[in-house]
Structure formats: structure tokens, C-alpha cells
Amino acid sequence: xxxxxxxxxxxxxxxxxxxxxxxxxxxxxxxxxxxxxxxxxxxxxxxxxxxxxxxxxxxxxxxxxxxxxxxxxxxxxxxxxxxxxxxxxxxxxxxxxxxxxxxxxxxxxxxxxxxxxxxxxxxxxxxxxxxxxxxxxxxxxxxxxxxxxxxxxxxxxxxxxxxxxxxxxxxxxxxxxxxxxxxxxxxxxxxxxxxxxxxxxxxxxxxxxxxxxxxxxxxxxxxxxxxxxxxxxxxxxxxxxxxxxxxxxxxxxxxxxxxxxxxxxxxxxxxxxxxxxxxxxxxxxxxxxxxxxxxxxxxxxxxxxxxxxxxxxxxxxxxxxxxxxxxxxxxxxxxxxxxxxxxxxxxxxxxxxxxxxxxxxxxxxxxxxxxxxxxxxxxxxxxxxxxxxxxxxxxxxxxxxxxxxxxxxxxxxxxxxxxxxxxxxxxxxxxxxxxxxxxxxxxxxxxxxxxxxxxxxxxxxxxxxxxxxxxxxxxxxxxxxxxxxxxxxxxxxxxxxxxxxxxxxxxxx
Amino acid sequence: xxxxxxxxxxxxxxxxxxxxxxxxxxxxxxxxxxxxxxxxxxxxxxxxxxxxxxxxxxxxxxxxxxxxxxxxxxxxxxxxxxxxxxxxxxxxxxxxxxxxxxxxxxxxxxxxxxxxxxxxxxxxxxxxxxxxxxxxxxxxxxxxxxxxxxxxxxxxxxxxxxxxxxxxxxxxxxxxxxxxxxxxxxxxxxxxxxxxxxxxxxxxxxxxxxxxxxxxxxxxxxxxxxxxxxxxxxxxxxx
Ligand code: SF4
Numbered sequence: 001x002x003x004x005x006x007x008x009x010x011x012x013x014x015x016x017x018x019x020x021x022x023x024x025x026x027x028x029x030x031x032x033x034x035x036x037x038x039x040x041x042x043x044x045x046x047x048x049x050x051x052x053x054x055x056x057x058x059x060x061x062x063x064x065x066x067x068x069x070x071x072x073x074x075x076x077x078x079x080x081x082x083x084x085x086x087x088x089x090x091x092x093x094x095x096x097x098x099x100x101x102x103x104x105x106x107x108x109x110x111x112x113x114x115x116x117x118x119x120x121x122x123x124x125x126x127x128x129x130x131x132x133x134x135x136x137x138x139x140x141x142x143x144x145x146x147x148x149x150x151x152x153x154x155x156x157x158x159x160x161x162x163x164x165x166x167x168x169x170x171x172x173x174x175x176x177x178x179x180x181x182x183x184x185x186x187x188x189x190x191x192x193x194x195x196x197x198x199x200x201x202x203x204x205x206x207x208x209x210x211x212x213x214x215x216x217x218x219x220x221x222x223x224x225x226x227x228x229x230x231x232x233x234x235x236x237x238x239x240x241x242x243x244x245x246x247x248x249x250x251x252x253x254x255x256x257x258x259x260x261x262x263x264x265x266x267x268x269x270x271x272x273x274x275x276x277x278x279x280x281x282x283x284x285x286x287x288x289x290x291x292x293x294x295x296x297x298x299x300x301x302x303x304x305x306x307x308x309x310x311x312x313x314x315x316x317x318x319x320x321x322x323x324x325x326x327x328x329x330x331x332x333x334x335x336x337x338x339x340x341x342x343x344x345x346x347x348x349x350x351x352x353x354x355x356x357x358x359x360x361x362x363x364x365x366x367x368x369x370x371x372x373x374x375x376x377x378x379x380x381x382x383x384x385x386x387x388x389x390x391x392x393x394x395x396x397x398x399x400x401x402x403x404x405x406x407x408x409x410x411x412x413x414x415x416x417x418x419x420x421x422x423x424x425x426x427x428x429x430x431x432x433x434x435x436x437x438x439x440x441x442x443x444x445x446x447x448x449x450x451x452x453x454x455x456x457x458x459x460x461x462x463x464x465x466x467x468x469x470x471x472x473x474x475x476x477x478x479x480x481x482x483x484x485x486x487x488x489x490x491x492x493x494x495x496x497x498x499x500x501x502x503x504x505x506x507x508x509x
Numbered sequence: 510x511x512x513x514x515x516x517x518x519x520x521x522x523x524x525x526x527x528x529x530x531x532x533x534x535x536x537x538x539x540x541x542x543x544x545x546x547x548x549x550x551x552x553x554x555x556x557x558x559x560x561x562x563x564x565x566x567x568x569x570x571x572x573x574x575x576x577x578x579x580x581x582x583x584x585x586x587x588x589x590x591x592x593x594x595x596x597x598x599x600x601x602x603x604x605x606x607x608x609x610x611x612x613x614x615x616x617x618x619x620x621x622x623x624x625x626x627x628x629x630x631x632x633x634x635x636x637x638x639x640x641x642x643x644x645x646x647x648x649x650x651x652x653x654x655x656x657x658x659x660x661x662x663x664x665x666x667x668x669x670x671x672x673x674x675x676x677x678x679x680x681x682x683x684x685x686x687x688x689x690x691x692x693x694x695x696x697x698x699x700x701x702x703x704x705x706x707x708x709x710x711x712x713x714x715x716x717x718x719x720x721x722x723x724x725x726x727x728x729x730x731x732x733x734x735x736x737x738x739x740x741x742x743x744x745x746x747x748x
């Protein structure tokens with residue numbers, strides 16, 4: 001996987017490419033709409049969905065408020081159960097810890113459970129640099145890894161690939177990574193899955209070290225939880241002798257009972273299932289069962305900085321269900337790669353600029369990668385007000401100045417001043433209306449609007465002039481008109497469907 | 510009943526016909542309409558683009574302009590949402606007071622005036638695009654549809670993917686113009702597929718964006734604000 005996002009172009013440029021790719025748009029449209037509809041049905045089955053959503057939000061908020069306490073409790077519980085806890089401030093530290101742990105086992109291969117945290121820190125690349133091969137075992141992650149590609153969705157990382165493309169990747173690349181694809185492999189889902197199964201089985205049986213993330217960590221018991229669909233996770237979490245889990249510090253919940261909420265909301269939100277096929281929970285190590293050594297690497301990597309921001313911290317409630325991606329009209333058209341991060345879509349647009357800062361071009365552009373339509377907030381099972389955080393981050397980006405923002409700030413100030421001085425505004429409107437016949441529907445320099453859209457034609461007079469001529473005189477002190485009977489008494493100006501409507505018609509607006 | 514019309518800056522400058530229609534409609538229903546001339550822009554463009562400080566004077570101006578009115582009515586879901594959802598956070602008592610008394614037009618008609626049949630006549634096939642702010646921030650729900658269904662002569666056609674954003678999004682339309690246009694083109698395609706001659710909305714910003722695409726692509730559609738449909742009568746039809 002060429003997992004680096006350094007030097008990504010800003011979102012609009014990256015998205016432009018995707019928008020122009022008809023096949024990609026059709027793939028994404030089909031996939032996101034299918035899962036979006038299924039999610040809606042799965043959620044509608046629960047009468048208490050809104051209560052579960054609120055409960056999930058509160059559990060997470062409570063935990064985040066007392067994160068210090070719960071993390072220490074978690075460390076104690078995990079240690080008491082036979083695990084070893086490591087603390088990593090950033091990606092480099094986490095990668096170093098994992099590499100050293102793997103080396104200490106004498107192994108040079110690990111099998112991996114699909115995990116966002118390890119992608120976030122670029123663990124596979126870091127291990128490779130240390131001579132350790134990391135094998136992804138989730139089907140879609142396998143496709144991405146074999147294709148030397150980047151994931152474009154949290155839940156279905158290869159959403160941008162169709163069956164034919166996947167067949168080609170398996171046929172051409174599997175051999176170099178292990179067991180080759182069977183001769184004459186077709187692109188039917190059954191054959192593709194079987195090829196992956198045979199290829200992966202070899203790796204599961206050989207691997208001595210497993211690497212995972214976790215969906216939840218229970219502070220009270222020291223239990224880690226992984227939700228998955230394919231069973232590859234169960235293999236990686238139980239077969240190897242050593243298990244290393246890299247988990248973001250925000251994944252902790254106080255008690256076992258809290259899982260009750262997320263066991264319901266996560267599968268329905270992500271795969272639209274009532275229950276995910278495999279839920280693996282493990283607490284430390286056991287003499288007779290599972291890995292004999294367990295390491296937990298707790299990852300900060302920008303999370304405590306995010307926690308310090310009162311508005312932005314709600315992003316840490318995220319349980320990575322990807323429902324927000326599936327309903328996002330921008331994600332649907334721009335695709336996941338345009339977000340320049342392992343976290344694409346609406347959650348990526350608020351998480352990446354917080355975890356990584358807004359210094360790079362891509363990160364400074366992400367808060368604007370939304371029309372603020374609010375579909376993400378509506379579906380989020382932990383009620384993250386993504387539009388609110390986006391606007392908040394726009395403030396941060398605007399404050400830091402930078403490319404284009406100084407000019408924009410001046411324009412916003414000027415516009416604000418005009419709007420705060422209605423006389424100036426009225427004069428401007430009048431002038432604009434008077435010269436309206438001269439306004440072209442395409443303006444040079446206004447390409448961002450007029451490349452695809454005509455400008456509206458301006459009316460002969462602004463509303464406030466009509467009001468002055470037709471109503472204001474009636475509004476003298478104490479001379480308010482009776483409510484009705486005013487129809488048709490306008491002295492001047494367009495009636496409904498009058499000249500204004502005609503203008504609309506010409507300009508199509 | 511007396512109400513202040515908050516016409517919005519876009520309607521004032523570009524779509525006065527919507528403001529005029531709102532005045533006539535409300536007057537026809539017995540509402541006494543005032544237009545406080547000190548009003549201008551609610552500050553939404555500045556606010557949503559990250560210029561909170563630049564928004565403050567506009568919030569204060571709007572709050573002062575509408576102080577003292579029991580009802581402030583606006584034919585724009587997104588401006589109503591700006592005032593209602595965001596004004597209270599500015600810590601200005603007058604702004605908070607105005608926020609609580611601001612209604613989007615269909616809300617005002619259905620919830621305050623208590624009508625769904627406004628006596629309108631509009632003999633056209635219409636499809637309705639519920640703009641996001643009205644749909645999700647204000648929760649307008651079935652109100653616009655109920656109002657449209659009561660219009661005589663009007664045939665309502667279901668818009669596929671109605672609750673999807675049209676792609677306007679304020680400065681999003683220029684900052685991410687490719688994605689914005691792609692969203693708008695899909696919306697227009699869906700509207701055309703209904704066979705309706707009129708694309709109705711309750712937010713002229715969205716209709717400006719969609720109308721720009723309709724015009725550029727010469728699509729057989731006329732974008733019309735809901736207020737203009739509701740203002741249309743047999744005696745004085747919208748054309
Ligand atoms: S932000 Fe909400 S909807 Fe999006 S992935 Fe996270 S939990 Fe799911």
C-alpha cells in the first residue's frame with residue numbers, strides 16, 4: 001500500500017478528477033445508495049433508535065470528560081489480566097513500539113485485522129522499513145494492499161473497485177504475496193472470495209504474530225472488542241502466539257454494560273445488520289486459549305489536542321461506522337481518495353484537520369469539503385454535529401490566514417459592512433438593477449460559478465423599492481392597514497407572474 | 510395578526526417577486542405585514558464560511574431590526590435556520606429573542622396561521638425540492654407538501670432523491686464548484702425525470718444554483734419559489 005498522503009492536493013482539485021470519472025461515480029453511487037437504503041431500514045426497525053443514539057453520545061461524552069481516569073483504569077485491568085500496556089504519543093512512537101515487539105518475537109511476518117488506527121499511523125510501511133511483512137486479511141484491505149492502492153472508505157476500503165478490477169488484481173498480484181490465484185479465475189463474487197480464502201488461510205496458519213485495532217476497550221474489565229463480518233479477525237485474534245493491538249485512546253468505554261448500546265447501533269449503522277457476524281472479545285491472556293502474549297499500544301496521535309477543543313472534541317465520539325460517508329452527497333461524487341486521509345467523507349473532513357492540524361493544503365481545504373447539508377449529522381449513531389464542527393474548523397482556517405483567506409476575509413468584511421449599512425446596500429442594488437441588461441450570464445473571472453451555471457438576471461428593482469412604492473406609504477404612524485383587501489392595489493411594480501417572473505423565465509432561474 | 514417580513518438579502522436584490530408574493534399571500538390570509546427597512550443580511554454566508562467575527566454586526570443589526578415583533582417570517586429555510594439555530598450562540602439578548610420568534614414561511618402558515626389551503630390556484634405540474642436547511646435543521650417535514658397538495662389545479666410529482674442536497678451550500682458552490690455542479694446536475698436530471706414543468710423550492714439560493722444549471726442545459730423546467738405558487742390565484746395567476 002502506498003499509504004502516504006503527504007503532498008496531497010487540496011480537496012477541490014482532487015475531487016475534480018473523481019467527478020470527471022464516470023465509472024467511479026457510477027460505482028460509488030450504486031454502492032453508497034444501496035447501503036444507505038439498507039441502513040435506513042435496519043435503523044427503522046428499532047423504536048428506541050433515538051434513545052440509543054443519545055445514550056451512545058452520552059457514554060462517549062462522559063468517558064471523554066474523564067478520559068484520564070478511564071485510561072488508567074484500563075491499564076490496570078489489562079495488566080491484571082496478563083496484558084502489557086504501552087503508551088504512544090504519536091505515529092512514530094507507536095510504529096517503533098510495534099516494530100520492536102515484533103522483532104522481539106523473532107518473526108518477520110504479521111497478519112492484520114482491518115484497523116483504522118494502524119492505517120492512520122502507516123504501520124504497514126513502517127514495519128516494511130524494518131524488514132517485517134504485514135499481511136492484511138480483510139478481503140477489501142487485501143484488494144487494496146495487493147493493488148498497491150489506498151483505501152477510499154472506512155468500511156469498504158475497495159469501494160472504488162469493481163469485480164473485474166479485483167479479478168485482475170488477484171490474478172496479477174497474489175502470487176507475489178503468497179499463494180497465487182487459481183487458474184482461470186472469474187470475476188464472480190464466489191470465486192473471488194474463494195481465491196482470497198485460500199490465499200489467506202496459508203497466512204493465518206503460519207503467522208505467529210497478529211496485529212489488530214479495536215472498536216471498544218472496556219476500562220472496568222480490560223476487555224477489547226472487535227466487530228467484523230468475515231471471520232478473518234477471529235483468526236488473527238486467536239491463532240497467533242502474540243497479539244499486538246493498536247488502539248486510539250478515545251475507544252475506551254467505562255463498563256461492560258455500555259457495550260449494549262454500541263452492539264446495537266454500530267452494526268445497524270455500518271453494515272445495516274442487526275448484529276455483525278463476528279464479535280470477538282478478549283481480556284488479557286489465558287493459559288489454554290488464544291495468544292499467550294498480549295500487548296496493547298494506546299495511541300494519542302493528535303487526540304488529546306482534539307479533546308482540548310470544546311467544539312471539535314465531539315469528533316472523538318466517532319465509532320467509525322461510516323454511515324456519514326454513505327449518505328454524503330460530496331463523498332458520493334468526490335470519492336474517498338480526494339480526502340487525502342484514511343478517514344474520508346464527513347468524519348474525515350472534521351477528524352483529519354484536527355488530528356493532523358490545518359497546516360497542509362489538503363487539511364486546510366477539508367473543512368470546506370461540504371455543502372453543510374446535514375445528512376451526516378442525521379445518521380450519525382453518536383450524534384456528532386459534523387456541520388457544526390466543519391464551520392468551527394473553517395473559522396480556524398480563516399483565522400490562520402493563508403492562501404486566499406486574507407482576500408476572502410477582506411471581502412467578507414466589506415460585504416458585512418455593506419449589509420450593515422442598508423442605504424449603501426440599497427444604492428448598490430439599485431445600481432445593479434439599473435445596469436442589469438448589461439450583465440452577461442457568463443462572467444470572465446467568475447468561472448467557478450459560470451463554467452456550469454448561468455447567473456440569474458437581476459430584476460428591474462429590488463424588493464425594498466417595490467415596498468416603498470406599494471406599501472410603505474400605508475405604514476405611516478398608526479396607519480396600519482387592515483389585513484385583507486390589498487390584493488391588486490399595487491401602484492407599480494410586478495405582480496406575481498409579472499415582469500419579474502418573465503425575467504426568471506429568460507434566465508431560467 | 511402582525512408579522513415582520515424578513516425578505517433576505519438574496520430575495521431583496523435578485524428575487525423580489527418572492528418577497529412580493531409573500532406579502533400578498535400573507536395579506537390575503539389576513540396577516541398585517543411590515544417590512545422593517547433596517548434589515549439586511551442575516552450573516553449566514555459569513556458565518557458558514559468561518560467568519561464569525563464579521564457575522565456579529567449583522568446579527569446585531571438583524572436583531573435590532575426585528576425587535577418588538579411577535580412574528581418574523583421569512584421565505585427562506587436557510588436564513589430561518591441561521592437565525593433560529595445560530596443566533597442564540599452569539600450571546601446577544603435581542604438576537605436570542607428574535608431567534609425564538611422567527612418562522613420559515615411554511616411553518617408560519619401551518620403552525621401559526623393554521624392553514625394548509627391558502628386558496629391558491631396554480632394549474633401546472635410541479636415537483637418539490639425540500640432544501641436541506643428546511644428539511645433537516647428546521648424539520649419542516651410535510652408542511653410544504655401539504656400546502657402544495659391543497660393548491661387547486663396543481664399536480665404534484667414525486668422528486669426522486671428529494672432529500673439529497675442540491676449542491677448549492679453557499680460558498681461551497683464556488684469553493685468546490687465541480688462537486689457542487691455535479692450535485693446540481695443530478696438534481697436537475699431527477700427533476701426533469703418527473704415530467705413536471707415547475708421545480709418548486711422554498712429557498713431561492715438553491716433555486717438560483719439549480720436555475721443556473723437549468724438555463725445552461727436548457728432543461729424543460731421553471732424554478733419557482735413556493736411563495737409564488739401559494740400567492741397565485743385564479744384572479745391573479747402566476748404565469
Ligand atoms: S462520524 Fe458518526 S456516522 Fe460518521 S463514521 Fe463516525 S460514528 Fe459513524
